[in-house]
Amino acid sequence: xxxxxxxxxxxxxxxxxxxxxxxxxxxxxxxxxxxxxxxxxxxxxxxxxxxxxxxxxxxxxxxxxxxxxxxxxxxxxxxxxxxxxxxxxxxxxxxxxxxxxxxxxxxxxxxxxxxxxxxxxxxxxxxxxxxxxxxxxxxxxxxxxxxxxxxxxxxxxxxxxxxxxxxxxxxxxxxxxxxxxxxxxxxxxxxxxxxxxxxxxxxxxxxxxxxxxxxxxxxxxxxxxxxxxxxxxxxxxxxxxxxxxxxx
Numbered sequence: 001x002x003x004x005x006x007x008x009x010x011x012x013x014x015x016x017x018x019x020x021x022x023x024x025x026x027x028x029x030x031x032x033x034x035x036x037x038x039x040x041x042x043x044x045x046x047x048x049x050x051x052x053x054x055x056x057x058x059x060x061x062x063x064x065x066x067x068x069x070x071x072x073x074x075x076x077x078x079x080x081x082x083x084x085x086x087x088x089x090x091x092x093x094x095x096x097x098x099x100x101x102x103x104x105x106x107x108x109x110x111x112x113x114x115x116x117x118x119x120x121x122x123x124x125x126x127x128x129x130x131x132x133x134x135x136x137x138x139x140x141x142x143x144x145x146x147x148x149x150x151x152x153x154x155x156x157x158x159x160x161x162x163x164x165x166x167x168x169x170x171x172x173x174x175x176x177x178x179x180x181x182x183x184x185x186x187x188x189x190x191x192x193x194x195x196x197x198x199x200x201x202x203x204x205x206x207x208x209x210x211x212x213x214x215x216x217x218x219x220x221x222x223x224x225x226x227x228x229x230x231x232x233x234x235x236x237x238x239x240x241x242x243x244x245x246x247x248x
Contacts, residue, residue, distance in 0.1 A: 001120075003046045003104035004093050005037050006086060008054035008079045022056040024108045025063060033108050034060065038070050041104060044116040050096045052077040052089045086202040087193070094190040105202075107181030112225040114182065119218050123184040128214035130206065131184040134177035135219055143203075143217070144174035151215040154207055163207045177217055179203070180225050184218075 011023030018026070024034040031039075034051070041049060049072060053060050057080050064074055077093045084092055090105060097103050102123055104116070114133060123131040132151075134143060144153040152174055154163040183202075192209060206215050 001045045001101070001103070002048045002097055002099065003041045003050075003106055004077075004090060004096070005034070005041070005049060005051045005106050005108055006089060007034055007037075007060055007108040008052040008057075008077075008083055008089060009109075010055045010083070018055070022053075022060055024051075024060055025056075028111065032063065033111075034063065035067070035070075036111060037106055037108050038072075038074075040116065041106060042070060042072060044104075044120070046072070046104060048073040048075075048096075050075045050077055050093050052079055052084075052093070054079040054083045082199065084199045087196065087200040087205045088198050090185075090202055091190070091193045091196065091198075091200075094187075094193075097187050097190075100187055102184050102186045105183040105185055110181040110225070110227060112180065112182070112223060114180075114220050114223045114225070116182075118220065119182070120184055122218055123186075123216075126214075126216060127186075128216040129186055129189055129209075130213075130215045131218045132206075132215065133180045133182040133220075134217045135180060135223075135225060137178045137225070139178040141178075142176035143179055144176060145217045146174060149175075149217045151206060151210045151217070153210070154203065163204070164210075175217070177219070181227065 007022065007024035009023055011018030014023055014026060025032040028036065038049065051060065051064070051074065053076050057078065061076055075096060077089065079089065079092070102120070119131065119133060140156060140158045142155050142157070143151060144155055146152050155176065192213070193205065196205065
C-alpha cells in the first residue's frame with residue numbers, strides 16, 4: 001500500500017513557529033506532525049510513501065533520513081522551485097503510483113483517530129475514483145453530497161458562492177459536510193489530470209469532474225479530528241492533549 005503526504009505548505013497560519021522550521025516538523029505530543037502521519041499510515045499497512053517538500057525542504061529530508069525512513073520506502077517530490085497546490089502536487093507524483101492500486105493522500109497537519117483500514121475497505125468495496133474523509137463539523141465551506149454519498153458541489157456559507165457555477169445549487173437539498181484532509185484515490189485519476197496546469201487545487205479538480213466521476217464521502221462517527229494548521233488550534237490542542245488525547 002502506498003501514500004502521498006502533503007508536507008510542502010508554507011505554514012503561514014503557524015507563524016512564528018514556521019519561520020525557522022517547516023509545518024511538518026512542528027511538534028505535538030513530543031513528535032513532529034510528519035512523524036504522526038508516517039506512523040499512522042504505516043500502522044494501516046502503508047509500506048511506501050512519497051512526501052512533497054517546499055518550505056525548509058532540507059529539514060524534512062534530513063529528519064526522514066535521521067529516522068532511517070521509518071523502515072519503509074520514502075521518496076520526495078521536490079517543489080522547491082514552485083509550490084504546486086494539492087492537485088498539482090498529486091499530479092507531479094503520478095510516477096510513484098505505478099502498482100495500479102488505490103493509495104492514501106494525507107495532509108500533514110491533520111491529527112485524527114479515524115480508522116484508516118475501515119476507510120480503505122470502504123473504498124475497495126464501492127470502487128469510486130476517490131473517497132474523501134468528511135464529517136458534520138461546523139465550518140464556512142462545505143462539500144455537498146447527494147443521497148448516494150456522491151460529491152455534487154461546494155458551498156461557501158459566508159459569501160454564498162457555489163461550485164460548479166454552471167448549475168443552480170440549493171445547499172439545503174444536499175448533505176453539507178466538512179473535508180478533513182484525507183483521501184483514498186484510485187490511479188485512474190491521473191489521465192483525467194493530463195490537460196490541467198502544473199498548479200491547481202484538488203478540490204477544484206474534483207468539482208470539475210464530479211458529474212461524470214464517482215467521488216464519495218466517508219464518515220466515521222465518534223472520532224477525533226484536529227486541524228493543527230493554525231497556531232491557536234495547535235496551542236489549544238497541545239494543552240488538551242497533555243491530559244486526554246494520547247492516541248492522536
